Amino acid sequence: MTTTPRRSSRTSRTGVASNAPPKSAVPSGRTAKRTGSKKAQKPAAKAAQKSTSSNLPSASSLLNNSQQTTDDWYKSPRTKKGYANYVKxxxxxxxxxxxxxxxxxxxxFDAxxxxxxxxxxALRALTAYKCEHLERGFASAEGLRSAxxxxxxxxxxxQGEFWRYNDHTKKWEGNPVHESNFKAYYESLKNRHNRTGTATQALPMLPSDLKIIMAYLDSEEAITYFTLTQRLYFKAFVTTAFTLWTRNDELINLQFKDIKFDQRSKTGIPYHEFSLIFRKTNKDxxxxxxxxxxxxxxxxxxDCYTHTSTWKLHMEGLLGRPLSGGDYVFPAIASTGKLKFGECTSRSAFETLLETVVEKSNVMQGRNGKFTxxxxxxxxxxxxxxxxxxxWxxxxxxxxxxxSSNENVGTLMRYLLDELMAYEEGFSDIMMDDRVVDRHETFMGEDESAPLCKADLVRLEGTLLAKLQGLIEKSSSSAGVLPVPSLSTQTHSRTRSKTPSAVPPRQPSPTPEPIQYTPQPTRIPETNTLDDALQYWEHGCPQKGLTVALKHWSxxxxxxxxxxxxxKLGNIRFVCEELITHYGRDFVAFEAKYPGLRRKFTMLMKAVRAERKIRGDTKSRNRRK
Structure with missing residues (x-):
């Protein structure tokens, strides 16, 4: 048996011995550096990859974030609140x-x-109860279905736009509002509303309507029923809304930082500068x-300029200080008629005030529709x-x-033109000879059957003379002859001159004079915690309208x-006196006596009152028989 000699590591595969050392034994300098750098880069790359992966959010957190964004921004807070009330x-x-x-x-009961x-x-029975028994309108059915x-x-x-039973899972699938009987009943309510309902058109409020309302607000009846604050508030609100064409949400959130009062134009005309952001078509x-x-x-x-100036002076008189940029122009009004500084009014609150003023002013007498x-x-x-x-x-x-610049012109024209014109101004007798000609039935309001008057002849004379003068000047300049005097100077003095006379400069409108107000105690803001009570009692709260500390009111x-x-003043007073006088501002002892009530003012007030009765610090009043 022949033994095959073992191949030496120094011998090549071709059988030729190699004198060069192996690469692994004597590496070159460049190869060694490259190998070392690769070995050093691997741990660093792994560490970087590990740190990057550790900073990445998990799938559950991403889904939670997306759900949170959907809950916050998919529907407005007002819509969500309305839906919740319907369901509850x-x-x-x-x-x-x-x-x-x-x-x-x-x-x-748990359907x-x-x-x-x-x-x-259950949903159909609830809808029938609202619309049949309580005789609510179709809007109630629509709200119930949407909610x-x-x-x-x-x-x-x-999920799904259907309602069916799955025999395999033994469960109902889809949304119950798509059940056939409920859908048929809902469509029937809609048809009944469209065919028998009385349309209450939302009317545009024009200056003639505002003139009636303003006259009523200055009457003795309105002065007796409404406070001065409510009347000035309403005047400033409606004139601003009418002038700026604001939607309700745009105006109730308006702050004084959005208005620059008493600006001057280049010619000296005073004006107010309003800045509106986040209009319905602008989210930037x-x-x-x-x-x-x-x-x-x-x-x-x-006159928005005058009414907003008067309202600003009135608010400063109530606060006893200049208004800051964060103050709302139209704050909420309490049931007592006083302003809730630091809190903007709501849509429903102003709607209530508007309905009251419209009803008492009789501006809708003999008319159909409503003002929103x-x-x-x-x-x-x-x-x-x-x-x-x-x-314009x-x-x-x-x-x-x-x-929006992309707004359809037809949509805008339907918005501008009064839809009630079809009912109030008809043209059924337009072909009758005895019809009084109206400016809306001829092109550009022209009436060809109207006789000529002296003013028409004067205008015609002036037009012809002006054209003749232009022809004479043109022919004279082309022939090199000096132009003849203007024929308009030779006509009767009643003929209008070709060159208009200089328009006198417009006099700037006078600014309203400051109104002197007697300082009055303002409304006490809502008190939720012990810290609120202490601040109101010792320092007041100017940003909420409480400019004078409660301890100085008496x-x-x-x-x-x-x-x-x-x-409210008495409740805050005896709670603060309990802490300041009885406990010497020792918050530790006070907290030990009334644990967990520092942020629950109502419960704290009841506990302090009970403790004062035990100590005999309060005087009981005799109840009326």
């Missing part, structure tokens, strides 16, 4: 009716929580729309486009109203001046 009241109604056996065991075949039956559809989708997981905070508004003394019912918070925007746009002495172009209307004001705030 619907569940309460179902529990009450099933407890009284009014549904004959056909529907269980809105456990999705079964009873769920659409429960959203509730079934988000809370109960009912860097895009600000500027509105310059001067006084309109000829039309005081729409949108009436000022629509009325202001129609006035400037159709009725004002200086009418459609381009100016689109810019001033904050409409010295600076008469008790009759703050009679409506006396209960």
């Amino acid at each position: 009241s619907g569940k309460s109604w179902l529990v009450d009716w099933t407890a009284e056996d009014r549904l004959d065991d056909e529907i269980s 809105f929580d456990v999705i079964t075949a009873e769920t659409p039956l 429960f559809k959203d509730y079934f989708e988000r809370v109960c997981g009912c 905070p860097t895009k600000v729309q500027i509105y310059k508004v001067q006084a309109d003394l000829a039309h005081p019912e729409i 918070t949108h009436c000022f925007r629509r009325g202001g746009a129609q006035y400037r486009f159709l009725w004002a002495e200086r009418k 172009s459609l381009k100016a209307v689109k810019w001033w109203g904050g409409w 010295q600076q004001f008469k008790s009759s001046d703050y009679a409506k705030e006396a209960v």
Whole structure:
């Protein structure tokens, strides 16, 4: 057996011995550096990759973030609150009716929580109760359907535009609002509303309407019923909404930092400069729309300049300080008629005030329809486009109203033109010879049958003379002859000259004189914690309208001046005295006596009152018989 010799590591595969050392034995300098750098880079790369992967969010956190964004921004807070009220009241109604056996065991009390075949039956019964028994309008049915559809989708997981039973899973699938019987009933309510309902058109509020309202607010009846604050508040609100064509949400969030008062133009005309951000068609905070508004003394019912100036002076008189940029222009009004500084008003609050003023002023007497918070925007746009002495172009209307540049012209024209014109101004007798000619029925308002008057002849004479003068000057200049004197100077003095006379400069409108106000105690802000009570008692809270500390009220004001705030003042006083006088500002001892109540002022107040009774520090009053 022949033994194969072992190949030496120094011998090549071809059998030729190699004198060079192996690469692994004697590496070159470049190879060694490259190998070392690779070995050093591997741990660093692994560490970087590990740190990067550790900073990445998990899938569950990403889903939670997306759900949070959806909850915050998919629907407005107002819509979510309305939906929640519909669902809450619907569940309460179902529990009450099933407890009284009014549904004959056909529907269980938890039909809105456990999705079964009873769920659409319960929803149909609830809708029938609202629309048939309580005789509510179709809007109630529409609100119920929208609210429960959203509730079934988000809370109960009912997805899909259908409603069917799955024989395999033995469960109902889809959304209960798509059940056939409920859909048929809902469409029937809509048809009944469209065919038998009385349309209450939302009217535009025009200057003629505002003139009636302003006259009423200055009457003795309004002075008796409304406070001065409410009347000045309403005047400033409606004139600003009418002038700027603001939507309700845009105006109630307006702050004084958005208004520059008493500015001057190049010719010296005073004006206020309003800055509006986040109009309905603008979501970019860097895009600000500027509105310059001067006084309109000829039309005081729409004079935004004067009414906002008066309102500003009134608020400063109530606060006893200049207004800051963070103060709301139209803060909320309490039931006592006093302002809630630091809190903007709500849509429903102003709607209530508007309905009261409209009803008492009788501005709607003999008319159909209603005024909503949108009436000022629509009325202001129609006035400037159709009725004002200086009418605006459609381009100016689109810019001033904050409409998108892509807004359809047809949609905008339907918005501007009064839809009630079809009912109030008909043309059924337009072919009758005895019809009084109206400016709307001829092109550009021309009336060919009207006889000529002296003014028409004077205008015709001036036009012909002007054209003749132009022809003479043209022919004279081409022939090299000096132009002849103007024929207009040889005509009767009543003929208009070709060159218009200089327009006298417009006098600047006078600014309203400052009004002197007697300092009055303001409304005490809402007290939620012990810290709130201490601040109000010792320092006040100017940003919320409380400029005078409560401990000084008895010295600076008469008790009759703050009679409506006396209960809140007394509650804050004896709680603060308990801490300051009885416990010597020892918060530790006070907390030990009243544990966990520092942020619960109502419960703290009751506990302090009970303790004072035990100590005999309070005097009991005899109850009236």
